[in-house]
Amino acid sequence: MNVKPASEAIISFQGVTKQYEGDPAVLKDVSFEIERGKFYTLLGPSGCGKTTILRLIAGFTEPTEGRIYFNGKVINHIPANKRQVNTVFQDYALFPHLNVFENVAFGLRIKKLKEAEIKEKVLEALRFVNLVGYENREINEMSGGQRQRVAIARAIVNRPEIILLDEPLSALDLKLRTEMQVELRELQRRLGITFIFVTHDQEEALAMSDEIFVLSEGVIQQSGTPMDIYDEPINRFVADFIGESNIVAGRMTQDFLVEFAGKTFDCVDQGLQPNEPVDIVIRPEDLEITRPEDGKLQVKVEAQLFRGVHFEIQCIDDAGNKWLVHSTRRADVGEAIGLTFDPEAIHVMRFNETEEEFDRRLEAYS
Numbered sequence: 001m002n003v004k005p006a007s008e009a010i011i012s013f014q015g016v017t018k019q020y021e022g023d024p025a026v027l028k029d030v031s032f033e034i035e036r037g038k039f040y041t042l043l044g045p046s047g048c049g050k051t052t053i054l055r056l057i058a059g060f061t062e063p064t065e066g067r068i069y070f071n072g073k074v075i076n077h078i079p080a081n082k083r084q085v086n087t088v089f090q091d092y093a094l095f096p097h098l099n100v101f102e103n104v105a106f107g108l109r110i111k112k113l114k115e116a117e118i119k120e121k122v123l124e125a126l127r128f129v130n131l132v133g134y135e136n137r138e139i140n141e142m143s144g145g146q147r148q149r150v151a152i153a154r155a156i157v158n159r160p161e162i163i164l165l166d167e168p169l170s171a172l173d174l175k176l177r178t179e180m181q182v183e184l185r186e187l188q189r190r191l192g193i194t195f196i197f198v199t200h201d202q203e204e205a206l207a208m209s210d211e212i213f214v215l216s217e218g219v220i221q222q223s224g225t226p227m228d229i230y231d232e233p234i235n236r237f238v239a240d241f242i243g244e245s246n247i248v249a250g251r252m253t254q255d256f257l258v259e260f261a262g263k264t265f266d267c268v269d270q271g272l273q274p275n276e277p278v279d280i281v282i283r284p285e286d287l288e289i290t291r292p293e294d295g296k297l298q299v300k301v302e303a304q305l306f307r308g309v310h311f312e313i314q315c316i317d318d319a320g321n322k323w324l325v326h327s328t329r330r331a332d333v334g335e336a337i338g339l340t341f342d343p344e345a346i347h348v349m350r351f352n353e354t355e356e357e358f359d360r361r362l363e364a365y366s
């Protein structure tokens with residue numbers, strides 16, 4: 001597939017495949033577009049190809065097939081140092097023998113800018129990341145969060161068009177990590193630079209992104225806003241990877257009627273074949289506990305865990321399906337309870353449907 005990218009796309013991948021000799025392809029015919037000024041996240045398990053996509057954008061490696069566009073021009077063979085892209089690496093890759101100022105100034109010195117200009121730019125970058133006053137500190141005198149900020153200052157000092165961030169928060173403890181998530185997001189808004197951020201942490205992706213690409217085994221499974229992806233996972237992989245889910249096997253009886261757990265339920269889905277086998281997803285927070293006789297499903301409580309904000313209750317129905325419930329109400333192990341849910345809470349997913357097939361099916365019905 002080689003379609004010219006939309007004019008507002010800053011980066012566009014068209015049918016990009018990356019294969020190392022003798023190995024199966026790491027990226028398989030990947031196409032997507034990145035719009036200017038937004039915060040994008042590549043999300044997926046280890047080895048799915050996230051870093052490979054960043055390396056292709058940065059110019060550290062070339063695609064085996066397909067085209068990569070930057071502002072509408074093919075850049076497959078443009079070397080890394082000619083691209084308007086900067087990378088923040090997981091280990092920050094700071095120079096331990098240089099102080100904070102010189103770490104940030106490094107690229108500017110290579111470009112042989114005048115001393116006064118270097119000073120002005122470095123101080124402006126340090127102001128952006130709240131590190132004014134730390135110019136003379138050695139890197140080994142800085143905390144993890146401060147080093148992180150130095151790495152970001154170094155990436156923004158040249159005002160690149162795109163900043164690539166490869167799991168930049170994974171070395172930080174949970175509290176600092178949450179703070180840095182907010183800080184990074186704020187920084188991106190203030191700078192207006194396009195950020196492409198890599199993580200395998202789904203909560204981080206949901207919290208930070210304008211758009212998420214969910215990857216598995218070198219294929220983009222789904223792309224969309226955090227809410228799109230959370231509310232309408234397109235297949236079993238995405239549903240399982242994003243948030244906690246109940247996934248059970250079912251069958252589409254006809255439009256707006258679906259069968260699972262031995263019963264038939266109203267749903268909001270249409271456009272599948274009559275009796276087509278499907279995967280059903282219901283989020284744990286969409287299940288409500290009732291008396292057994294008032295429930296759409298009758299289940300038995302197998303385990304209960306207090307999670308601070310809610311109880312996490314594991315149940316099993318007569319057909320042997322497990323159901324996870326998040327509820328502010330407690331239920332005791334061994335208790336028989338009912339579960340109820342709205343038709344909108346049932347997400348019906350065609351087996352292994354790709355994003356393109358899903359879009360075509362929706363279009364046919366709108």
Ligand SMILES: Nc1ncnc2c1ncn2[C@@H]1O[C@H](COP(=O)(O)OP(=O)(O)OP(=O)(O)O)[C@@H](O)[C@H]1O
Nearest residue numbers: 020023026044045046047048049050051052053200
């Ligand atoms: N230079 C290389 N030669 C051969 N195989 C490679 C090379 N670089 C990466 N790979 C393979 O490509 C696949 C994707 O790697 P990549 O680094 O993109 O994964 P990732 O999604 O970033 O994973 P992680 O979350 O562990 O960082 C892996 O199977 C990896 O072993």
Ligand SMILES: [Mg+2]
Nearest residue numbers: 050051052166
């Ligand atoms: Mg990686």
